[in-house]
Amino acid sequence: MIISPHVKICCIRDDEEARLAIAMGAAALGLVGAMPSGPGVITDGQIAAIAKRVPPPVATFLLTSETDADQIIAHQQRVNTNTVQIVDALRLGTYDQIRAALPGIRLVQVIHVIDQSSVEEALHIAPHVDALLLDSGNPTLAVKELGGTGRVHDWALSRQIRELSPVPIFLAGGLRPDNVRQAIEAVQPFGLDLCSGVRTNGQLDPVKLEAFMTQVFNQ
Numbered sequence: 001m002i003i004s005p006h007v008k009i010c011c012i013r014d015d016e017e018a019r020l021a022i023a024m025g026a027a028a029l030g031l032v033g034a035m036p037s038g039p040g041v042i043t044d045g046q047i048a049a050i051a052k053r054v055p056p057p058v059a060t061f062l063l064t065s066e067t068d069a070d071q072i073i074a075h076q077q078r079v080n081t082n083t084v085q086i087v088d089a090l091r092l093g094t095y096d097q098i099r100a101a102l103p104g105i106r107l108v109q110v111i112h113v114i115d116q117s118s119v120e121e122a123l124h125i126a127p128h129v130d131a132l133l134l135d136s137g138n139p140t141l142a143v144k145e146l147g148g149t150g151r152v153h154d155w156a157l158s159r160q161i162r163e164l165s166p167v168p169i170f171l172a173g174g175l176r177p178d179n180v181r182q183a184i185e186a187v188q189p190f191g192l193d194l195c196s197g198v199r200t201n202g203q204l205d206p207v208k209l210e211a212f213m214t215q216v217f218n219q
């Protein structure tokens with residue numbers, strides 16, 4: 001039997017989208033800080049205001065593109081979410097340093113799943129974080145592509161990571177109502193994360209969201 005994964009709805013823009021996502025069954029909301037590219041960015045002020053009004057037990061994820069531990073800590077302290085999703089590689093400082101400065105705050109590291117080296121990267125980082133989020137994207141481009149691409153990646157690689165990872169994994173990248181069932185069966189992740197697949201003209205679309213949740217929970 002495949003257990004229904006938890007759903008994180010990302011790129012939340014305001015309280016109304018937050019309420020809609022929660023009403024439809026989201027376990028977590030993604031709030032996107034400054035990024036080099038992507039459709040979901042809001043200001044730190046907006047992130048703090050939305051996060052403050054999200055009721056427990058719904059998780060609030062700050063998405064940060066900072067790569068220096070001190071800057072990641074400062075970013076979380078400006079917005080007060082209960083989870084930090086690091087969308088680029090940590091270049092300066094350590095996860096332990098972030099944990100020591102932010103007790104009780106969950107750490108999620110994004111892995112951009114590109115090839116077999118992504119599996120090694122994921123397994124190297126997994127012991128230091130609370131979860132991995134396996135996304136599409138390309139951090140090596142001149143303008144980094146760190147998420148919100150609307151593209152799927154090679155789920156066989158994500159399946160390998162899921163089977164070997166000591167921490168839960170979220171699957172992201174191009175998930176939509178019409179492919180999510182296949183994704184769940186292929187990867188069997190702990191969680192799903194999505195942005196563009198449940199939006200129309202940038203707005204969270206209740207019809208698409210309901211269709212997505214039906215595929216996840218009512219099969």
Ligand SMILES: O=C(O)c1ccccc1NCC(=O)[C@H](O)[C@H](O)COP(=O)(O)O
Pocket residue numbers: 010011030032035037038039040041063087135136145146147148149150151172173174175193194195196197
């Ligand atoms: O949406 C953005 O602007 C964004 C930019 C950089 C990193 C992450 C971003 N979005 C947040 C997410 O984690 C998305 O849910 C994830 O990348 C999947 O997006 P999509 O393929 O559009 O469902």
